[in-house]
Amino acid sequence: MTNILLFVVLPYACMAIFLIGSIYRYVNKGFTVSSISSQFLEGKKLFWASQPFHWGLFFLFFGHLIAFLFPRAVLAWNGQPIRLLILEVASFAFGLCAFIGVILLVLRRLTTKRVQMVTSKMDIVVFLVLLTQIVSGLLVAYYNRWGSSWFAAFLTPYLKSVFVFNPQIDAIASVNSIWLKVHVISAFSLIGLIPFTRFIHFLVYPVDYLWRSYQQVIWNWDRRNIRTSRFWKRGVPFKNN
Amino acid sequence: MDIRSQVCMVFHLDKCIGCHTCSIACKNIWTDRKGAEYMWWNNVETKPGTGYPTKWENQDIYKGGWEKNGDTVSLKGAGKFKGLKNIFHNPHMPVLDDYYEPWTYKYEDLFTAPEGDDQPTARPISLVTGEHMDVQAGPNWDDDMGGSPDYARQDVNLVKLSAAEQESMFQLERMTFHYLPRICNHCLNPACVASCPSGALYKRGEDGIVLINQERCRAWRMCVTACPYKKSYYNWNTGKSEKCVLCYPRLESGQAPACFHSCVGRIRYLGVMLYDADKIEPAASVSEDQLVDAQMDIYLDPFDPEVIRQARLNGIADSTITSAQNSPVYKFVKIWKLALPLHPEFRTLPNLFYVPALLPTMATVSNGVYDSTSQSLWNGVESNRLPMKYLASLFSAGNTGKIVDVMKRLMAVRLHRRGVTVGDLNSAEISTAMNEVHMDADTANAIFRLTALATFDERFVIPPAHREESIEMLEATGDVKGNTGFGFKETPARGL
Numbered sequence: 001m002t003n004i005l006l007f008v009v010l011p012y013a014c015m016a017i018f019l020i021g022s023i024y025r026y027v028n029k030g031f032t033v034s035s036i037s038s039q040f041l042e043g044k045k046l047f048w049a050s051q052p053f054h055w056g057l058f059f060l061f062f063g064h065l066i067a068f069l070f071p072r073a074v075l076a077w078n079g080q081p082i083r084l085l086i087l088e089v090a091s092f093a094f095g096l097c098a099f100i101g102v103i104l105l106v107l108r109r110l111t112t113k114r115v116q117m118v119t120s121k122m123d124i125v126v127f128l129v130l131l132t133q134i135v136s137g138l139l140v141a142y143y144n145r146w147g148s149s150w151f152a153a154f155l156t157p158y159l160k161s162v163f164v165f166n167p168q169i170d171a172i173a174s175v176n177s178i179w180l181k182v183h184v185i186s187a188f189s190l191i192g193l194i195p196f197t198r199f200i201h202f203l204v205y206p207v208d209y210l211w212r213s214y215q216q217v218i219w220n221w222d223r224r225n226i227r228t229s230r231f232w233k234r235g236v237p238f239k240n241n
Numbered sequence: 242m243d244i245r246s247q248v249c250m251v252f253h254l255d256k257c258i259g260c261h262t263c264s265i266a267c268k269n270i271w272t273d274r275k276g277a278e279y280m281w282w283n284n285v286e287t288k289p290g291t292g293y294p295t296k297w298e299n300q301d302i303y304k305g306g307w308e309k310n311g312d313t314v315s316l317k318g319a320g321k322f323k324g325l326k327n328i329f330h331n332p333h334m335p336v337l338d339d340y341y342e343p344w345t346y347k348y349e350d351l352f353t354a355p356e357g358d359d360q361p362t363a364r365p366i367s368l369v370t371g372e373h374m375d376v377q378a379g380p381n382w383d384d385d386m387g388g389s390p391d392y393a394r395q396d397v398n399l400v401k402l403s404a405a406e407q408e409s410m411f412q413l414e415r416m417t418f419h420y421l422p423r424i425c426n427h428c429l430n431p432a433c434v435a436s437c438p439s440g441a442l443y444k445r446g447e448d449g450i451v452l453i454n455q456e457r458c459r460a461w462r463m464c465v466t467a468c469p470y471k472k473s474y475y476n477w478n479t480g481k482s483e484k485c486v487l488c489y490p491r492l493e494s495g496q497a498p499a500c501f502h503s504c505v506g507r508i509r510y511l512g513v514m515l516y517d518a519d520k521i522e523p524a525a526s527v528s529e530d531q532l533v534d535a536q537m538d539i540y541l542d543p544f545d546p547e548v549i550r551q552a553r554l555n556g557i558a559d560s561t562i563t564s565a566q567n568s569p570v571y572k573f574v575k576i577w578k579l580a581l582p583l584h585p586e587f588r589t590l591p592n593l594f595y596v597p598a599l600l601p602t603m604a605t606v607s608n609g610v611y612d613s614t615s616q617s618l619w620n621g622v623e624s625n626r627l628p629m630k631y632l633a634s635l636f637s638a639g640n641t642g643k644i645v646d647v648m649k650r651l652m653a654v655r656l657h658r659r660g661v662t663v664g665d666l667n668s669a670e671i672s673t674a675m676n677e678v679h680m681d682a683d684t685a686n687a688i689f690r691l692t693a694l695a696t697f698d699e700r701f702v703i704p705p706a707h708r709e710e711s712i713e714m715l716e717a718t719g720d721v722k723g724n725t726g727f728g729f730k731e732t733p734a735r736g737l
């Protein structure tokens with residue numbers, strides 16, 4: 001029963017909240033969608049905290065994604081022990097980066113009065129979830145070594161079943177690592193928290209900057225046609241266009 | 242040719258009295274809010290001085306603006322690669338202490354302090370943390386050269402001067418300063434727009450005002466570093482950047498921006514100039530000594546029939562073209578060649594031009610006697626107290642010839658007017674000065690008039706936004722067609 005609650009109900013609830021909430025917030029509360037950086041109030045300590053934290057998470061996120069999408073490729077890579085070792089050590093290093101980063105971020109908040117002035121209740125929740133997520137991940141990596149190999153056997157089937165709306169929780173329920181379960185549960189909680197926290201900023205990571213032209217000029221009406229046209233011209237939409 | 246219209250500005254520095262009325266007018270309207278207290282979209286600094294934020298001109302520190310990169314330009318400290326690389330921590334971003342920590346006073350204590358031997362005082366408290374603070378710096382801490390060793394001596398424009406030249410600027414009998422009011426330049430090649438990863442900044446096509454879409458800004462903070470003039474500010478409370486909006490709601494209804502309207506010295510002029518958008522990139526990419534000329538080339542003659550024809554094709558209203566013809570800015574910048582852009586070497590093609598101050602000429606002290614007399618009424622411009630090199634570093638990317646030229650023109654007008662009003666000058670001296678800069682009496686009189694006597698309507702020639710079109714600047718009118726009005730967003734259909 002508990003397993004169903006934790007590994008079926010919670011994931012679906014979180015993902016539903018994530019989808020509906022994020023879209024609602026983006027469309028209707030565009031002004032609140034921001035990374036609300038505090039570098040302006042404190043810039044030095046932030047460097048040593050934010051850089052390892054974000055880059056650590058950046059690589060871990062894509063690592064997890066690849067392992068989930070292409071489990072066979074990962075297994076093939078792991079065919080030689082040395083390559084497995086490289087992969088595991090690198091992942092653990094990124095995990096440590098993220099861990100050190102988040103600790104420094106917490107310390108920075110605790111010791112900088114200016115930054116405390118812009119710390120909200122949800123920021124505390126964010127830190128708690130992140131700490132749970134990163135620490136549980138590190139513990140799994142340490143106690144249940146070679147995760148990149150057993151990931152495909154234990155987690156992929158479960159996650160896949162969740163995403164095809166046919167949840168099979170046997171594999172995950174039978175895992176005897178409490179930290180792995182914590183890791184999965186906190187991951188779904190984190191997703192569910194996106195619409196209510198500053199986590200929303202990673203949905204608006206500006207990849208489109210790469211192919212956009214540098215200068216942006218916006219006309220509010222079609223400047224060539226407005227003098228002659230007898231039809232209404234639609235203006236450029238104002239919202240998060 | 243891709244003709245567009247741009248609202249441009251001229252500040253006549255000879256007339257600025259450094260009263261900060263402009264700053265206060267702006268503050269009262271736009272930045273009197275939590276998170277914006279430290280922002281001065283309009284600020285007035287003393288030159289020589291380090292300005293606000295401290296040393297903003299020093300791009301070795303802040304990496305703002307563009308740099309020449311072969312035939313084109315690239316952003317110095319931002320851009321696609323650098324921007325996304327530095328998105329988690331922007332190494333060159335100014336922080337609160339580079340501006341100043343805003344404060345208020347605990348006035349309440351004056352009333353509630355218990356009876357005692359001492360006068361109660363209102364202690365300063367920080368507007369960020371609410372704690373008591375020792376005020377260390379303010380936005381105009383270098384006013385009138387106060388604290389010169391810390392401020393004036395650190396002016397980055399001095400590095401181009403020799404040690405002896407610098408020293409002479411700080412001898413008491415030679416010391417001088419002028420004010421430099423600054424707002425956003427609403428540049429033609431805005432570094433702030435180019436640097437914004439989420440595309441929140443944009444230039445309005447109709448009038449060229451550069452704005453930040455508050456809904457799209459995600460606090461990536463790149464514009465704060467990229468603007469070489471440090472005129473994009475980060476609101477630490479809302480997590481959004483903000484900048485001067487050139488009071489566009491006022492402009493759209495035909496009023497001058499608040500800082501222009503309130504200017505006590507009447508130093509400010511505003512008007513439209515037509516420009517060729519195709520020339521922006523080439524003009525931003527020329528070598529430094531060409532920059533001013535290349536920029537001047539972008540602005541077109543609004544009386545030229547071909548320009549008018551092309552402008553109409555591009556959808557520019559006739560009323561805007563008429564405004565461009567009456568523009569005081571066009572006169573100062575293009576016809577009379579009296580106004581220059583601030584720091585053209587940042588290559589953003591700023592649209593705010595400055596008429597440099599014709600400062601008092603040099604005096605000497607010999608045998609303990611202060612002597613400022615010379616053969617002529619005013620000394621030649623070469624003995625201006627502020628070295629030409631210094632002014633060139635401010636207004637012409639080091640091209641001293643440009644500054645000398647402007648100074649000579651200003652001087653010719655003065656001599657001519659002295660001849661008209663007092664008549665104590667030798668007419669040969671006047672005509673030499675006038676001929677040297679190819680100026681006739683009518684031009685000199687016109688310059689004098691627009692400088693000294695101009696009325697409100699002569700100083701601000703604001704193109705009508707056209708009521709019907711100005712509504713379109715706020716609303717997509719097509720969306721509400723068939724409704725009862727612009728406040729009413731849904732079709733007033735009969736209910737069930």
Ligand code: SF4
Nearest residue numbers: 425426428432433468
């Ligand atoms: S002055 Fe700065 S903020 Fe204003 S348009 Fe130019 S680059 Fe942008």
Ligand code: SF4
Nearest residue numbers: 258260261263504506
């Ligand atoms: S109000 Fe005018 S005169 Fe006064 S400081 Fe501002 S620009 Fe100068």
